[in-house]
Amino acid sequence: MTEQEDKLFLRRLEEAIKRTDTRGEISASDFWDTHRQSIAQERLKNAGMPYFFFGGFAEAERRRLVLYPDYLEPLESYAEIAALDLTGNFKYTQVSHRDYLGALLSLGIKREKFGDILVREDGAYIFVAAEIASYVLNNLPKVKGVSLKTAEVALEKVIVPAGDKKELELTCASLRADVVAAQGFNLSRSQCAELLRAHKIQLNHCELTDGDTRVNEGDVLSVRGKGRLKIAEIGGNTKKGKIKIKFVKYGG
Template sequence: MLLFNQEKLLKQVDDENERIMAANILDKAEQTLRSHEPVFSNFLNPYQRSLVEPVLDKIHDLKYRSYGAFKKAERKILALAPDYYMWELLTEPLVILEIKGNFKFENVNHRDFLGAILGTGIKRELIGDLLVADDGCQVIVLAEIKEYLLLNLERVHKVPVEIEEISAERLSLPTQRVKKIKSTVASLRLDSVASSGFATSRTKMAREIEAGKVKLNWQQETDPAQKIDLTDVISIRGRGRVEIDEILGESKKGRIKLVTKRYL
């Protein structure tokens, strides 16, 4: 006997890939309610969590929490449990691995480390955030793949590496730099707001959007005319994120006065 109507809960999810992802989470919700034990998802990005969490909120007798090894992690897993379960009993299935090598003469970045990990055959959904430093990278992963990576990840960008598990206290969390920008835009279109926040021309930004280089709420968006709300997040890999901080009304020429925040 089903504990809830999965099809009814998924009505609001239109995209096929998103439905598959959400259905997988609902399967885990059913599993935890039947087993009376906590169940964990793979890593989800903020957009995926924004789709799944309102669905989970509709299931009686269920509760959930997100974990990413540190508070501001972008990619997190969901822990699902019956509503009477005590979170204090939960052991997070996450480990932090530190990858080190002689990168002094190599220009390695986030993509290089992620590519090396994926090159071992590991799927992206088993990997959380990567914190890249000059001498290596710290990566959050599901505990189930720790031993596999320790055995199989030997090089990053042709550089031999050593890997060890570290504690959360040794995480080198990046300092978040925020730049506020006052400007005026003709409208709250994606190309207008993004060009203001990333300090580039609207024409150039429109081309980048159409080329698939810009994400809106962690999803690729190719329509420059897409409307932007106060809660939306615009991101470009390697260039940070932009959000609207404040709308100050209209200028004398009828343009929208805007304050954007750019996280560097």
């Protein structure tokens, strides 16, 4: 992004903040890359307004910023994201991420209106702004000459390719978010404290402001530049009194 584009981006962000602050509106942005997410997070860290980023699944790279009034609980549904399941017979045709991207752009859809594209052998999952889901379903009959069957599926039904996903089983002294983050991301307590002060740790897509916060099964911890960690299962205690936790780690 150029300096001028950054200024325009910040101006639009300020307008969204004002609408939420003065009218109590829930606001979902376009799908942003990590650069724009970083700019927005820097602006919001001292704004006193609740927000989170979400891209349709825990480890998404392109995500929407959601601003919401402080009297509401954060819900992923505020992001208004639809998951589209595209399937076809690709036995004799190899289709890449670029092919799906090109097919969507050829419909006149701006890149900011859709997020990650998860390619698999028989098709792909595409995450789009809910308002364009019907248009995509009705106007994307083929990709690279292969006919597609298209359908919208619930976000929780999407099967994310393993990629660099790792399953870990570790022990933690407590269920404090900072303790779990330090263990899961192999950080020292001082490193974790510094990242917390730098506003680089999130819990369930919201900035973690209090390391004492207790984590639960299903929670997602993320550290900027180190990936995301989903707490899959909290087990019993070891003989030394530590808590057994199973994680799913993405990236990093």
